[in-house]
Every structure is written in C-alpha cells, then in structure tokens.
Amino acid sequence: MENLVIKKEITNGQLPADAISLANEKIISDLLPQKFGKAGKVWVGVLSAICLIGLYAYYRQLRYGLIVTSMRDYVSWGIYISNFVFFVAISLVGSLITAVFRLAGVKWGSPLTRIAEIIAVAAIIFASLIIIVDMGSPERFYNLFIYGRIQSPIIWDVIVITTYFFISILLLYYPLLPDIQILLRFKEGTGKRLYRFYSFIGSFWKGTAEQFELSEKAINILCIAIIPVAFTIHTVTSWLFATTYRPGWDSTNFGAYFIAGAFLVGAGAVVVAMFVFRKAYHLEKYITEDHFEKMGRILVLLSLLYLYFNMNEFLTPFFKMKESEASYLNGLFSGDFAPLFWFAILTGMIVPTLILLFKKGRKPLPVFVAGVMVVVGAWFKRYLIVTPTLLHPFLPMHDVPASYRHYFPSWEEWAITLGSLAGAMLIITILARIFPIIPIQETITEQHETAE
Amino acid sequence: MKPQNKLFTGLLTLIFLLPGYNGFSQAAQKGDLGITVSYFISNNMIPSLMVKVKTKVDGKFKNVEGISLKLFLDKDTAGKFIAKVVTNDAGEATTYIPSSLKSQWGKTLKHTFVATFDGNNKYEAAKGDVTIAKAKILIDAGSDKTVTATVFEMKDTTWVPVKGVDVVLAVKRMNADLPINDKPTFTTDSTGKASGDFKRDSIPGDAKGNIVLVAKVLDNDQYGNLSIEKTVPWGAKFAMLNTFDKRTLFATRDKAPVWLQLIAYSIMFAVWGILVYLVFNVFKIKKLGEDKIS
Numbered sequence: 081m082e083n084l085v086i087k088k089e090i091t092n093g094q095l096p097a098d099a100i101s102l103a104n105e106k107i108i109s110d111l112l113p114q115k116f117g118k119a120g121k122v123w124v125g126v127l128s129a130i131c132l133i134g135l136y137a138y139y140r141q142l143r144y145g146l147i148v149t150s151m152r153d154y155v156s157w158g159i160y161i162s163n164f165v166f167f168v169a170i171s172l173v174g175s176l177i178t179a180v181f182r183l184a185g186v187k188w189g190s191p192l193t194r195i196a197e198i199i200a201v202a203a204i205i206f207a208s209l210i211i212i213v214d215m216g217s218p219e220r221f222y223n224l225f226i227y228g229r230i231q232s233p234i235i236w237d238v239i240v241i242t243t244y245f246f247i248s249i250l251l252l253y254y255p256l257l258p259d260i261q262i263l264l265r266f267k268e269g270t271g272k273r274l275y276r277f278y279s280f281i282g283s284f285w286k287g288t289a290e291q292f293e294l295s296e297k298a299i300n301i302l303c304i305a306i307i308p309v310a311f312t313i314h315t316v317t318s319w320l321f322a323t324t325y326r327p328g329w330d331s332t333n334f335g336a337y338f339i340a341g342a343f344l345v346g347a348g349a350v351v352v353a354m355f356v357f358r359k360a361y362h363l364e365k366y367i368t369e370d371h372f373e374k375m376g377r378i379l380v381l382l383s384l385l386y387l388y389f390n391m392n393e394f395l396t397p398f399f400k401m402k403e404s405e406a407s408y409l410n411g412l413f414s415g416d417f418a419p420l421f422w423f424a425i426l427t428g429m430i431v432p433t434l435i436l437l438f439k440k441g442r443k444p445l446p447v448f449v450a451g452v453m454v455v456v457g458a459w460f461k462r463y464l465i466v467t468p469t470l471l472h473p474f475l476p477m478h479d480v481p482a483s484y485r486h487y488f489p490s491w492e493e494w495a496i497t498l499g500s501l502a503g504a505m506l507i508i509t510i511l512a513r514i515f516p517i518i519p520i521q522e523t524i525t526e527q528h529e530t531a532e
Numbered sequence: 533m534k535p536q537n538k539l540f541t542g543l544l545t546l547i548f549l550l551p552g553y554n555g556f557s558q559a560a561q562k563g564d565l566g567i568t569v570s571y572f573i574s575n576n577m578i579p580s581l582m583v584k585v586k587t588k589v590d591g592k593f594k595n596v597e598g599i600s601l602k603l604f605l606d607k608d609t610a611g612k613f614i615a616k617v618v619t620n621d622a623g624e625a626t627t628y629i630p631s632s633l634k635s636q637w638g639k640t641l642k643h644t645f646v647a648t649f650d651g652n653n654k655y656e657a658a659k660g661d662v663t664i665a666k667a668k669i670l671i672d673a674g675s676d677k678t679v680t681a682t683v684f685e686m687k688d689t690t691w692v693p694v695k696g697v698d699v700v701l702a703v704k705r706m707n708a709d710l711p712i713n714d715k716p717t718f719t720t721d722s723t724g725k726a727s728g729d730f731k732r733d734s735i736p737g738d739a740k741g742n743i744v745l746v747a748k749v750l751d752n753d754q755y756g757n758l759s760i761e762k763t764v765p766w767g768a769k770f771a772m773l774n775t776f777d778k779r780t781l782f783a784t785r786d787k788a789p790v791w792l793q794l795i796a797y798s799i800m801f802a803v804w805g806i807l808v809y810l811v812f813n814v815f816k817i818k819k820l821g822e823d824k825i826s
Contacts, residue, residue, distance in 0.1 A: 229785035230796050239800060246807050254810075257817070284821030291817050298813045305806050479621075 104524050108262060111520045112269065113513055114361060120509075127506040134499015137492040138213060146216040148492045153477065155470040155487040160214040162463040163497050166345070167207035167504065168241070168317045169338070169458065173346025174200025174248050175310035179303035188374060190526065191366050191518045195353045197252040198517075199346070202507035204245045206500045213496055233319040240313045247309055251302045254295055257285040258521035274514065314342045321465065327408040328397075328469040337389040341458065344382040344429075348454030351375050353508065355448035357517050366518050369444060376442030379450060383433040390425065408472035417468050420460055428457020562651070563587045565596060567660025569603075569647050571756030576668045582626045583647045585619050587655065595623025599655070604646040605633050608659075612636060614645070641666050641686050667694065667755035671747040671762045677730040679712055681747035683720050685755070693724025697749055701728045703735060704744040704761065710735070712745070730766060737767020 116124060141148050151158045177196035181189035212218050228235040260282030267275055285291060318338035321329040331337070351372065358367040397405055398413065412421045432450035435441040441450070467487055477484070489497070566586045573579045583601055586593045596619060603614040614633065617625035629637065637643070644663040651657035666686040673679055681699045684691035698717045702709035710732065718726035730745075737743040742763050749758040779789045 227785070230788045230793060231781045231783070231785070236796075243800075243803055243807070250807070250810055253814075284818040286821045286824045288820060288824055291820050294813055294817050294820070298810050301806060301810065305803065309803065 103527065107524050107527065108266075108520055110363070110365065111516045111518050111523065112263070112266060113516055116513065120360070120513075124506065124509060127502040127509065130502035131499045131506060134496045134502070137495035137499070140492055141213070141216070141496070142218075148490060150483075150487055150490045150493065152484045152487075153480065154473065154484045155467055157214070157466050157470060158487055159463065159467075159489040159493045159497050160210055162459075162466045163500060164207050164210045164214065165317060165338075165462040165465065166459050167203045167210065167500075168314060169342035169345045169462070170349050170455075171200045171203035171207060171244065171248070171346070172310050172314055172339070172342035173350055174251060175306045176343055176346055177350060178251055179306045179310075182299075182303050183307075187526070188371065190522050192350060192354060192371065192375075193255065193522075194252070194515065194517055194519055195357065196346075196350050197248060197255075198508050198511045198515075199349050199353060200248045201245075201252055202504040202511070204241065204248055205507060206504045208241055208245065209503075210497075210500050213500075233316055233323050236316045237313075237320060240309065240316050244306075244309050244313045247302060247306045251299070251306060253281070254299050254302065255519055255522070256515060257282050257291075257295060258287060259516050259519060261285045261287055262520050263516070277514070311339060314338045321469075325474065326469045327405040327472050327474065328412075328465075331393060333389065333392050337386075337393055340382070340386045340389045341461065344379070344386045345455055345458035347375065347379050347382055348432075348451040348458065351379065351447050351451035352455060355444055355451070357512065358444070361517065363518060366523060372444045372447040373439075373442045376436045376447045376450070379447070379454065380433055380436045383429045383436070383454070387425075387429045387433070390429070404474055405472075408468055411468055411472065412464065417464060421464055424457045424461040424464055426457075427453045428461055429454075432457075562656045563589075563654060565599065565649060565655050565658040566593075567601070567647050567649065567658050569645050569660050569662040570751070571645060571662055571664045572759075573668075573756070574759050575761060578628050580626060580628045581614070581645055582624060583617060583619070583660070585623045585625075585649075595619075595621070596655070597621045597623060599623075599625075599649055601625060601647045601649050603627060604648070605629070605636055606640075606644050606646070608646045608648050641688075662756070664756040665754050667749075667758060669699070669747055669749060669758040669760045671745060671760045673730075673745060673762055673764045673766075677766060678727055679730055679745055679747070680725055680727040681718070681720075681760070682724045683726075683749060683755075683758070684724055693720070693722070694755075695720055695722045695724065697724075697726075697752060697755070699726040700746075700748040700750060701726070702746050702748070703732055704746050709746055709748070733766070733768075735767050736770040737765070739769060739771055741765045741767045741769040743767035 137148075149158065149160075173196045177189055178193045180186075181193070212221050215221060224235065224238055228238070260278050263270065263278050264275070264283060270278065315335040315338065318334040322331055322334035324330075354367050354371065354375065358364060394409075394412075398409055401409065407415075411417050432453050435446050435450045440446070471485065471487060564587060566588075568584045568586075570582045570584070571579060572582065581603060583603070585596045585599045585601070587596050588594070599619045600616065601619070602608070602616050605612045605614055612633065614629055615627040617627050619625045642663060642665050644661050646659065646661045649655070649658045668684050668686075668691065670682045670684070671679065672682070679701045681701060683694045683697045683699065685694045686692075697720045699720060700709070700717055701712045703712060712728050713731040715728060718728050720726045726747075735743060742765050745762045745764055747760050749755055751757060775783075777787070779787045781789065781792070
C-alpha cells in the first residue's frame, strides 16, 4: 500500500523526503554517485598521468610542428585519424542503447542508458579534439569555417559531429533532471562545489506532471533525431575515405560497413563499462547477469553483421586482385600488415562471437573479456582502414625518401593517442563520479511498475 | 685424438674456412657499360645530343643512372669539349651543342660526337660515338591536304636532295605522334621528297582548328634524327570547356551547386531547429519549476 502511494507520488512528481520508502531509500543509496575509493584515486591518477604525457607530446608537436610525427607525404593520415574514426565509432553507442532501445520498447536496457550516453559524450569530445591535433596548428580549425566548402565531406563531418555532440549532451541532460532533484536532497554527502553545480543545472526541476510531460516529449524527440544523425555521422566519416580514390577506400560498401563496426565497438564498450561499474560500485542488483546475457546476444549479432560486411569488403577485391590493388591486399592478407589484420579480425569479431555463442560465455566475466577484445580489435581495425591504403597510392610519387614508404607512429603520436584514450576514460570516470551511473528516478519507477 | 688426426682436422678446417675469407677472394669485377650517342636536330635549329648508358645484368640490359660523361666534338680533346652530363634514372642525358663550337661545326660536312666515361669503382671506363652528315628536312602542306617532306644533305656548299630516306609524316598529339594516314613511313624520291595524304579530318585541333604536322627522320645511320613541324588549320575546332566559374562539386564554396546547398542547409536548419527548440524546452521546464516555487 505504501509503495502504491509512493509510486503515485513519484509519477506525479511529488516526492517529499518524508515519504520515501525504505525500498526507495535503498535504491537511492545504492545508486548515488560515490566518492573515489583508493582504487578509484589510483585509476584517476594513472589516467591523469597518461593525459599529461600526451599533453607534453602535444606541446612538442606544437613547438616543432608535425615533423615530430611519422606522418609524411604518403601517410598523411596516421594514428590520429585512426583514433578519430575509433572515437566516432564508439560514440554511436548512445544512439543504439538510448534511442533504438527506447523506441523499440526494450525496457531492460534502461539501466544502461546513462553509461551509453556518458561514453558517447566522452568519445565525441575526443573525436573533435583529435581532429584538431591532426591539423598540426590548432588555428587551422578556424580556416574550416572561413574557407570550408559545403561540397566537402570534411565539412559535413564537422557539422554532423557538432550536431551529434549537442544531441548527446541533451540526451544525457534531460533524463538527468529528475535524478538531480534527488541528488540535491543529499546535501551532506555532496561537496559544496558539486552541490552548487547540481543546483545550477537542475534545481528548477520540481518533478511536476507538466515538467515530466515536457521532458518526456523532449527525450522522445531526441531519440528520434539522434538515429539519423548517428547514422549520418558515421556514414559521413566513411565518406571521408570512400570519396577518395584509393585502394581499399574506393568502395560503395563503406557507409554500412562503418555503421556496423561502430555499433559493434559501441556495444563492446558498454559491456566493458557495465562490468567495471558493476564491480566498482557493487551494482549487481541493477546490472544483472540478465543484462550481460542480453548484451552478449546483441554483441554476437553485431559481430556477425560486421564480419559479413568485412567479407563483402575484402572478399570481392581479393577475388579480382586488380593489379593496382594487389600490393595493398597482399600486404593485408599475407604481408607486413597481416599479423595486425588477422589479429583485428580474430580478436575483434571471431573469438568474441565464439565466446558469446554459448550460454556460459554470456556470464559477466566472459562478456567483459569479449567486450575488451571487441574494443581492442576495433581500434586496430581503424588503424588498418587508414594506414595500409595510404602506403599504396594508385599513382606513387617518384624518388620519395624511404621513410615515406613506411609508417610507424612516433612516440609523440603514441603519447597523444594514448592520452586521448585516457582522457576519454577520465571524462567517463568523472561523469560517473558526478552523476548516478544508473538513472535513479527511472529505476524507482520501474521497480514500482514491476511490483504492481 | 692422435696427433696426425689433429693435424688432419686442422687442415680440413682451414680448407673450409679459407674460401669464406674475403682476404683471399678476388676483387669484385667491375661492370661494363654500353654508351650510345644519338644526334637530334629539330626545326633545323640548334643540334642536340642524347647519350644512353646501359649495362648487362644477368643477361638483360639495364639502364644505368648517375654516370658522369664528357661529350666532345670530333675528338676527345680539351678544345672540342661540348658538355659534361650525368645520366638520369632512364640512363639518359641530353645537351645542346654550345655556340662556342660554331667554327669547328662549320669546318666539315661530317662530324663525330664522342662520349667518354672515365670509370668508377663499379664500372670500367667506356666510350661511345656517332658520326653524322649535315642534313636538313623541310615540310610543306598543300591545299589538297597533301603533306610533303624534303630531305637535303650538305654537299660542298649546297644542299642536295637525298633519295631513299625513310620519313615519318605525322600529327603531333599530346603523348605521341599520330601518322597522317595508315602508312607508317614514306621514302624520299630522287628529288628528296616524300608525300602522303592527310586522312585525319576529324582530329581535334585548338580553338581555331589548328594542328601541328611533323616530318621526322628517325635514327638514320647517316643523318641521325631530324624533325620539322608546321601548323595547319586542318583539325576540328575544339572549344575547351572551362567549368572554373560554374557551380560544381569541386568549385570554391561560393560556387557550390544550388541543389546541394538547398539539401544541406535544409537538413541543417531542420536538425538545429529541433535542437534550439529543445534548449528552449529546458527554459520552459525551468519556468514551470520557478512558478511552482512562487
């Protein structure tokens, strides 16, 4: 009876502190953001150190120019652009978990929505930053707006990334509003600055029916809007390559191939984050084995889908083996890049599929391992999309120095890349420290709906 | 081990080791170079020379790059020095005959061009030469689209027509010369003339329909390479389509295609319109909250 009253009050947005039931209090106390423990502090320290090394490497790049990188006239898009494509891919998960699941009426996915949105925001921030790093002098970014041509896929990418960033921020923000109202009630546990921050972004949320109605409507609009934008962001990123006449890029398959890969790596990142947050914050009750079971199934589906696109992408050129593409293809299948190529295929798709096909493989730990493999494999896959192609132009230059014909990133490139990856993880960590990693209000509502 | 066995083992080791020791091996043999000198004169103006250097590797000829050669007129002596040249990646080097050798050039009707290589650590010294008789070629285009080339040789002090020289009559195109009809070469008669009918009527010329005819004597043992050109208005008028000022996908941004701008900007306005609406929505929610407080 008490629960019913509370539920009614909640759904009406009336959540007086004295009416919070024990069950609700338990949910809230479980899901409130927690201060970093010893392990958390070490984790943040390590990530910050990697970021600082990356920053120092970036300072060197600014000081001495792009000559500190191994990029030359052949490989002018190296590890930075590979990393950019990886970040864009991983950011697509926000639209999958939040929007697709929501519109498809998949209820079990709601504890994962915030994790997905946080990953999406962190990834899209670093996708934008890494592009500026790749430009060499950061002021060149300004030239994009001054001289940018609407005919160029690069400008489309700039527009779409900016759009996707704002949609992701809004999609993170709107569902947070009811939770911020709850967070504001626990002033004692929150630091002063954090409390002021919560007040600034959400003190106006009173949980009235009108506010809920407007918020729900906005979330629905965002869910609908984010899907085409998400598809566009990755399709346009694929067009950066596909509109360039190069071996391996000259493909009409690229848009779908990139989107399939992006969904896979995004889902992989979510299962990794699910496992880590579940362990770190003891969320076993909210992120259950069933979530891993279902995400495991999704990962298998996406792995197979991406494998299918990979076969499409490589089998037909391999069958034809056009002379102009032969050295590129042989380099991938049996040459210099073969170990990396087969590692990416096996680790990124085949082995995770084999693990997750079995029921035992869809337990939290194996799903986590498969997720890590998917993410690592996906990173190397992006490297393979960018670099080998650039080393095999259709029209090779005459008398180029030997250094042009090979590419291995310099320490500065590695440091900046690893710094950006650490930076993205740091943002995820900080957002998880500030905001509830599982939506509190939504969980309470769902618990009551289940009880009913 | 018995002493004789030790001795035997030692000797055997020495025998096996000796062939591997470089100190006992012969010095690496230097390669031989083949030097070919070709003589060119275009439009009866300044003659030029081309030298080609090859070597034989595994039974196949290979062009040799970076060979420094000295070229001389008639004799390899200091006063008859033409130029010093270095071969490129195709094993070739070219030079004009300098005006300083004009008096020497006028002294005789036949000349020998000598190319010498002093040798280096990879190749032995080598020499090549070619002897040519002074000759010239003229071209004439008749109103009936007949192309006539006339070849002359300098005898004493006059130009004398030469019989039996193979001449190529062609039209200059971008990459190669196109024969004026199906016949690849024409031979000069006793008047030194070789004629052919122009059968390439539909060939594109410049904006006025001009094309360039060329008559060439190629690799002739006596005269070397002679060529001469003549411009005639026998081609089709070709107006170059310049899309520089048009709206195209590859133009500057102020010349983007209208359809692209319409589509791109419509999508942007639609999506950003929604985003702006959603930001206003936050303020609406905020206002509702403030109203509730008041």
